[in-house]
Amino acid sequence: MATGEVLVNRRDLPVVDLTSTDSAPRSSREQSKGADDDHAPSSHADSDDGIDSVSLYEELLDEVEPFELSGGPDVCTVEEAKAYRKRLHEVGAGAFVFETVTTGKVSARKLCTAFGIKPPAFLEGAEDSSFYQLLGIAIARELSKRRRLPEYSTIEDAARLLQKSKNIMVITGAGISTSLGIPDFRSKNTGFYSKLREMGFEDPEQVFDIHNFDEDPTIFYKLAGDILPDLYNWTPTHEFIHLLQQKGKLLTNYTQNIDNLESHAGIDPEKLVQCHGSWATATCRKCGHQIPGEDIFQNIREQKVAECKECIRNLAVPRPGMKRKRSSNGGSRKKRQSDDDDDSDGQYDIPEPGVMKPDITFFGEGLPKRFFTRLKDHDKDIVDLVIVIGTSMKVAPVSEVPQILQPNVPQIYISRDPIRHIDFDVNLLGDCDVVVAELCRLAGWDLKHKMIPEGLRAEVNPVETDGEEQHTWKVFLPQSDPSDKTLVVKPGQIKLEEPITEKTNSEEPKTEASV
Numbered sequence: 483m484a485t486g487e488v489l490v491n492r493r494d495l496p497v498v499d500l501t502s503t504d505s506a507p508r509s510s511r512e513q514s515k516g517a518d519d520d521h522a523p524s525s526h527a528d529s530d531d532g533i534d535s536v537s538l539y540e541e542l543l544d545e546v547e548p549f550e551l552s553g554g555p556d557v558c559t560v561e562e563a564k565a566y567r568k569r570l571h572e573v574g575a576g577a578f579v580f581e582t583v584t585t586g587k588v589s590a591r592k593l594c595t596a597f598g599i600k601p602p603a604f605l606e607g608a609e610d611s612s613f614y615q616l617l618g619i620a621i622a623r624e625l626s627k628r629r630r631l632p633e634y635s636t637i638e639d640a641a642r643l644l645q646k647s648k649n650i651m652v653i654t655g656a657g658i659s660t661s662l663g664i665p666d667f668r669s670k671n672t673g674f675y676s677k678l679r680e681m682g683f684e685d686p687e688q689v690f691d692i693h694n695f696d697e698d699p700t701i702f703y704k705l706a707g708d709i710l711p712d713l714y715n716w717t718p719t720h721e722f723i724h725l726l727q728q729k730g731k732l733l734t735n736y737t738q739n740i741d742n743l744e745s746h747a748g749i750d751p752e753k754l755v756q757c758h759g760s761w762a763t764a765t766c767r768k769c770g771h772q773i774p775g776e777d778i779f780q781n782i783r784e785q786k787v788a789e790c791k792e793c794i795r796n797l798a799v800p801r802p803g804m805k806r807k808r809s810s811n812g813g814s815r816k817k818r819q820s821d822d823d824d825d826s827d828g829q830y831d832i833p834e835p836g837v838m839k840p841d842i843t844f845f846g847e848g849l850p851k852r853f854f855t856r857l858k859d860h861d862k863d864i865v866d867l868v869i870v871i872g873t874s875m876k877v878a879p880v881s882e883v884p885q886i887l888q889p890n891v892p893q894i895y896i897s898r899d900p901i902r903h904i905d906f907d908v909n910l911l912g913d914c915d916v917v918v919a920e921l922c923r924l925a926g927w928d929l930k931h932k933m934i935p936e937g938l939r940a941e942v943n944p945v946e947t948d949g950e951e952q953h954t955w956k957v958f959l960p961q962s963d964p965s966d967k968t969l970v971v972k973p974g975q976i977k978l979e980e981p982i983t984e985k986t987n988s989e990e991p992k993t994e995a996s997v
Contacts, residue, residue: 644867661718867894874897896912
């Protein structure tokens with residue numbers, strides 16, 4: 483069945499199709515009367531409008547912010563919203579829409595609020611049918627969500643899960659590296675993309691487009707200095723992942739980061755999937771020669787394009803004459819009569835070395851094959867705990883991982899800000915380093931790191947959530963302000979005293995205490 487589509491055999495009730503872009507529903511009699519018209523070919527413009535509206539609503543749902551369910555003609559109460567969501571899962575989309583919108587029990591506008599959607603300003607005063615498509619997408623998203631496991635809800639539950647689990651999957655994002663001063667990409671005011679917009683780039687992602695790089699690599703080389711990784715340090719959160727490995731509990735760390743700090747922290751390459759590649763290596767775009775990534779760092783700092791030294795060596799070898807330039811299909815390019823005799827016509831090749839590109843995954847390149855094989859063939863059926871740290875989980879296919887795992891696998895979310903499109907069992911909001919340190923303290927584990935002060939103990943406060951059992955908590959240092967939603971560790975509370983030497987994987991597992 484298509485998203486939100488409902489076909490109801492009730493003659494005089496309107497048929498509500500939540501996938502339609504029509505402005506109003508029609509009765510079943512009207513549909514029968516106009517059946518011949520339905521076979522008329524639709525214009526491309528109509529098709530494009532439908533696609534555009536779906537994209538608009540998808541973006542709207544991605545950016546949805548929490549709002550108060552105050553009740554009223556157009557807004558559900560907390561109790562109503564909870565009841566509607568429960569009913570949807572009980573009867574499915576078709577029966578749910580018939581019971582609510584089709585029968586006139588509740589408007590589509592009001593029903594949208596049950597799924598956390600505040601009616602957008604551009605639909606203010608619009609007919610109720612204008613909300614059908616938005617409601618259909620919201621219903622589809624609700625049905626695709628994993629269901630929370632009610633037996634887990636507190637930070638103590640999370641600590642106990644750490645102790646008893648044997649195959650822990652860790653999914654990480656930029657939030658685990660920001661305490662080292664490495665910027666993330668997508669934060670509204672502090673991310674790297676925000677900086678690019680301030681510099682005049684309308685679409686910051688173009689800087690990381692593979693076709694743009696091949697056409698003009700100077701743009702990337704001028705800007706990439708701000709995201710070069712730290713080669714000598716890693717964060718307490720990286721240390722936490724390494725501790726899981728020491729205890730024999732780490733199944734796989736799927737990292738969306740490109741800084742390669744996991745390797746410096748001692749994560750076994752066999753247990754590490756760098757979903758978006760990394761700075762660890764760089765490859766020539768012409769000959770495929772690969773070198774350590776740090777070999778091009780100085781070029782990036784100096785904003786100079788790094789040329790392939792292997793190509794340069796090969797070009798230095800004398801050759802018996804110049805070759806005719808080849809066309810794109812490999813054949814010789816024949817000189818046309820319209821060509822003049824000047825060498826500037828490009829008739830002959832001018833040998834040039836290839837450009838070195840760091841092996842981070844650009845837009846237009848596929849994810850490493852290992853991401854899919856490791857997840858499908860190894861991890862999917864044996865993982866017994868998922869911990870998502872420092873990522874908004876908006877970039878597919880990594881964002882889809884929590885939804886495809888077995889429904890009985892507990893999932894914990896750790897980040898500064900909450901997300902709404904995935905239902906985790908326990909949400910721990912705060913600085914990632916502080917949260918993992920507190921989790922280890924509760925689990926009786928000794929997490930040692932230069933950035934963790936001796937005797938660190940965090941405070942934990944509940945976060946109110948409309949119509950849901952308490953499972954979201956703010957974790958913060960006593961000296962910081964718990965009302966500050968960013969929960970950033972203040973300067974001086976956690977300080978890096980000296981560089982940390984690179985780890986090996988030979989350390990013995992430690993015994994664990996009980997909560």
